[in-house]
Amino acid sequence: MTRAWRLIAASSVLVAACGDLQRSDGASWSTLAPVALDSRVAFVDRTNARAFLLDPGDAALAVRAVALTPDPVLAARRNGADELVVLSRGERGGPGVPAAPPFLTIVPADATKAVRTVKLGSRFDAMAQSPDGRFVVASFAPGRAPGEVLFNPNEIAIVDLTAAAPVAVPRTIRSFGGVPTGIAFSPAPLRVGGRARSLAVLFSDGYVTLLDLDRAAQASEITIPLTPPEDRRTVRPVQVLFQDATKDADATVFVRTDGADDIYALALKPDAAPASADANDFHPVLSLLGAGTRPADMALFTTSDGASRLLVVSPGSSDAWVVDAQTSRSTRIPLDAAASRIALFTARGPGDTTERKRALLLAPGTPSRALGFLDLDQLEALRARNLDSRSMGAPAAQLLLLPVGGRAVVLHPAGAGGPGISVVDLERRTIAPIVAGVSLSGVVLGPPGTDRLWVPAAGGVDLPFIRLSSLETGFVTLDAPVAAVLPVGKHVVVVHPSVAGQVTVLDANAPDRSSAHARAGFLLDGLLQRGNR
Amino acid sequence: MNRRALMVACVLTPVVTAGRAHAQPAIATTPPAAPAPAAPPLQVALDMDSVWRLDSSYRLLSTSRTATAVGVSLAYDVARLGGGGTLAATAGWQSESAGGDPGRGGVPGDDGPSPATAGTSGAVERASFQASVVTAGVVARWRLTRWLEPLARVTAGGAWGKLDMGLSDGTRWIGHAFSPQVAAGAGLRVHTAPSRLGALPGQPQIAAAAAVEGGFIAGAPMSFALAPPAPAQPTAAGPALATGTADVGRLGRAQPYLRVTFALLF
Numbered sequence: 001m002t003r004a005w006r007l008i009a010a011s012s013v014l015v016a017a018c019g020d021l022q023r024s025d026g027a028s029w030s031t032l033a034p035v036a037l038d039s040r041v042a043f044v045d046r047t048n049a050r051a052f053l054l055d056p057g058d059a060a061l062a063v064r065a066v067a068l069t070p071d072p073v074l075a076a077r078r079n080g081a082d083e084l085v086v087l088s089r090g091e092r093g094g095p096g097v098p099a100a101p102p103f104l105t106i107v108p109a110d111a112t113k114a115v116r117t118v119k120l121g122s123r124f125d126a127m128a129q130s131p132d133g134r135f136v137v138a139s140f141a142p143g144r145a146p147g148e149v150l151f152n153p154n155e156i157a158i159v160d161l162t163a164a165a166p167v168a169v170p171r172t173i174r175s176f177g178g179v180p181t182g183i184a185f186s187p188a189p190l191r192v193g194g195r196a197r198s199l200a201v202l203f204s205d206g207y208v209t210l211l212d213l214d215r216a217a218q219a220s221e222i223t224i225p226l227t228p229p230e231d232r233r234t235v236r237p238v239q240v241l242f243q244d245a246t247k248d249a250d251a252t253v254f255v256r257t258d259g260a261d262d263i264y265a266l267a268l269k270p271d272a273a274p275a276s277a278d279a280n281d282f283h284p285v286l287s288l289l290g291a292g293t294r295p296a297d298m299a300l301f302t303t304s305d306g307a308s309r310l311l312v313v314s315p316g317s318s319d320a321w322v323v324d325a326q327t328s329r330s331t332r333i334p335l336d337a338a339a340s341r342i343a344l345f346t347a348r349g350p351g352d353t354t355e356r357k358r359a360l361l362l363a364p365g366t367p368s369r370a371l372g373f374l375d376l377d378q379l380e381a382l383r384a385r386n387l388d389s390r391s392m393g394a395p396a397a398q399l400l401l402l403p404v405g406g407r408a409v410v411l412h413p414a415g416a417g418g419p420g421i422s423v424v425d426l427e428r429r430t431i432a433p434i435v436a437g438v439s440l441s442g443v444v445l446g447p448p449g450t451d452r453l454w455v456p457a458a459g460g461v462d463l464p465f466i467r468l469s470s471l472e473t474g475f476v477t478l479d480a481p482v483a484a485v486l487p488v489g490k491h492v493v494v495v496h497p498s499v500a501g502q503v504t505v506l507d508a509n510a511p512d513r514s515s516a517h518a519r520a521g522f523l524l525d526g527l528l529q530r531g532n533r
Numbered sequence: 534m535n536r537r538a539l540m541v542a543c544v545l546t547p548v549v550t551a552g553r554a555h556a557q558p559a560i561a562t563t564p565p566a567a568p569a570p571a572a573p574p575l576q577v578a579l580d581m582d583s584v585w586r587l588d589s590s591y592r593l594l595s596t597s598r599t600a601t602a603v604g605v606s607l608a609y610d611v612a613r614l615g616g617g618g619t620l621a622a623t624a625g626w627q628s629e630s631a632g633g634d635p636g637r638g639g640v641p642g643d644d645g646p647s648p649a650t651a652g653t654s655g656a657v658e659r660a661s662f663q664a665s666v667v668t669a670g671v672v673a674r675w676r677l678t679r680w681l682e683p684l685a686r687v688t689a690g691g692a693w694g695k696l697d698m699g700l701s702d703g704t705r706w707i708g709h710a711f712s713p714q715v716a717a718g719a720g721l722r723v724h725t726a727p728s729r730l731g732a733l734p735g736q737p738q739i740a741a742a743a744a745v746e747g748g749f750i751a752g753a754p755m756s757f758a759l760a761p762p763a764p765a766q767p768t769a770a771g772p773a774l775a776t777g778t779a780d781v782g783r784l785g786r787a788q789p790y791l792r793v794t795f796a797l798l799f
Contacts, residue, residue: 020596020597020598021586021591021592021595021596021597021598027593027655027656027657027660028655028657029654029655029656029657030652030653030654031652031653031654032652033652034652036692043652044652046695060777061777069792148772166707192580437695468760479774479776497653498653498702498704499653499654499655499656499700499702499704500655500700500704500706500761500779502761502776504774513771513774516774518774518775518776518777519776520761520776520777520779521706521759521761521775521776521777521778521779522779523655524698524706524759524779524781525779525781525782526778526780526781526782527593527657527779527781527782528590528593528757528781528783528784529590529782529783530784
């Protein structure tokens with residue numbers, strides 16, 4: 001070591017010893033809502049920019065900490081993958097605070113796989129992902145000031161996570177003075193002009209924007225106004241459905257709005273030759289479909305002869321409507337009570353041994369106790385004769401359609417002593433009330449392969465459950481109140497409201513204290529070293 | 534001749550000289566200068582240490598890099614070294630503490646997550662660290678003048694630490710850790726001339742001393758695993774489920790020190 005290096009080393013020690021310590025910025029933390037992955041539960045510490053992945057299959061409930069880029073604002077499971085997707089806004093920078101770019105971070109649950117990051121161009125604070133998890137669109141959330149000096153609310157970034165080296169493709173969406181309020185993706189690639197493509201529909205007040213995600217870097221977006229320029233109504237898109245092309249019809253996008261009674265149908269017509277390199281190879285043709293007054297929900301179904309129909313419920317007129325988008329013909333189905341929610345299911349019916357597409361109609365959040373079973377076969381001909389109404393013991397607050405077993409569960413508004421939930425047998429059309437001695441805060445279906453339904457109580461340490469096969473009830477007494485219940489793998493992870501992080505992991509098939517594991521304090525892991533430089 | 538023999542010689546010389554006065558005529562000579570009396574061999578000291586935290590991890594506890602430790606120590610001269618040196622064995626105990634309200638951090642310009650994505654928010658409202666340090670070692674002193682002695686110290690021992698954190702939800706998390714350590718330092722000691730306590734049997738000598746010493750403590754980091762609080766109330770279902778500990782990290786124990794000692798010598 002030369003004399004100069006000795007002097008530098010000695011000076012460094014002296015400087016380190018003499019200067020005061022910076023106040024710890026790791027002494028406080030705020031987490032995002034826990035995220036259930038396929039095999040892990042992820043907790044994201046927003047303040048300290050790190051994710052904690054807890055393995056419920058490990059008896060010691062090992063936690064892996066993963067560093068993130070600064071200011072993570074959103075975290076979600078990547079659709080179709082055992083991965084966590086985190087949107088970080090980075091650091092804007094300032095006096096004494098170095099700037100850090102925003103990133104999208106993909107954290108695999110498997111610790112042997114590398115964490116991937118995609119640099120973003122702007123400090124977005126909203127994201128949406130396609131149902132297959134291939135595309136992520138980052139954007140600015142409407143109505144929120146993200147703390148920027150200037151930002152373009154119509155800027156978005158599109159990321160294809162299946163690319164070998166994913167990059168963010170920046171776009172500014174054409175605007176008629178509005179900003180994006182929501183994004184919907186086609187659930188499966190739509191066939192338009194012989195090519196399957198993934199579409200995104202961006203909602204804005206008064207218009208929607210179509211994006212061909214497969215050509216995000218080349219093709220321009222298509223903007224469709226929902227009202228003529230002289231129309232001063234505020235028409236806000238709220239729901240979109242995608243109908244793939246058939247041999248008789250083009251692929252169609254249906255848009256339901258708040259503020260208009262019509263359903264907007266956008267038939268996607270293929271173009272033989274795009275006019276320019278950035279032009280799309282299809283164009284939409286808009287038509288309006290009448291569907292009663294103030295449509296509140298819609299669903300697509302296929303009739304027995306293969307034709308597509310749109311079922312719309314309109315609580316403003318207590319009707320349901322069946323709409324043929326090809327002919328724009330609407331058929332009114334009078335309901336016994338107004339409905340605002342449609343849940344499609346396939347089941348046999350009373351006296352009908354054939355499994356057919358049917359619909360469950362109800363009005364959550366209203367005083368209505370009605371539950372309607374609507375047979376969709378020959379509905380336009382038989383109309384109200386296809387409707388079978390039942391009455392529940394209490395109004396509905398939440399509906400959960402179970403993927404197997406031919407059952408649905410209706411959660412009733414909080415209130416101890418009355419029906420807490422109703423288990424609906426979709427085939428027999430029976431409604432079994434389950435009385436709750438406590439106020440229930442939600443309904444959570446156990447992991448696939450289990451037959452338990454978890455109904456956490458508000459504030460209590462008892463976690464009730466129902467065996468769906470027998471409707472037998474039970475509960476597990478925990479050591480702390482329940483904040484969230486997450487099905488993960490073969491386990492049910494109960495998150496407690498501890499600021500240090502506390503979970504109890506139950507065997508989803510045999511929930512019992514004797515087989516339960518608990519872990520507390522994992523949000524404190526590494527606390528002393530946080531922010532050390 | 535060692536110092537103890539020298540002291541005995543000094544005390545006995547006048548007696549021997551008085552006994553011979555009757556046998557021989559007195560010879561006029563210049564009397565030799567009497568050597569300064571050595572300091573008593575036993576030191577009981579009050580030590581006050583200032584340590585400089587080189588590890589930034591202490592910032593959760595305090596924004597000051599300096600911390601004060603107080604303790605007591607004993608030292609006893611066990612051997613004479615050449616050149617006026619003395620070797621003493623020493624042992625000591627010290628108490629060190631740090632803590633306070635670390636305050637709340639946060640993201641600059643943070644407007645919080647949207648309600649749909651909000652989880653929990655927490656903070657360390659109060660944090661304290663206490664350590665008891667026990668050491669043993671040797672001190673070498675050299676007599677420069679009758680009252681000034683440079684010294685060098687080498688010790689080894691261990692520190693038992695306790696970290697106590699109170700969180701914003703009112704829970705208290707506590708953990709303990711041990712850190713072996715060695716330390717080396719050098720300084721100066723001054724002392725008064727010894728006086729005899731005539732009222733006590735044997736008329737023991739006593740002196741006062743003070744020392745200033747600087748050095749470096751090389752200790753292993755303390756790794757803390759904090760235990761969560763017990764459930765507020767036992768459930769009828771049985772004992773609380775074991776929840777493990779929170780591995781909050783390490784506090785470094787490699788740090789320079791400056792020691793000021795006030796001592797009595799017997």
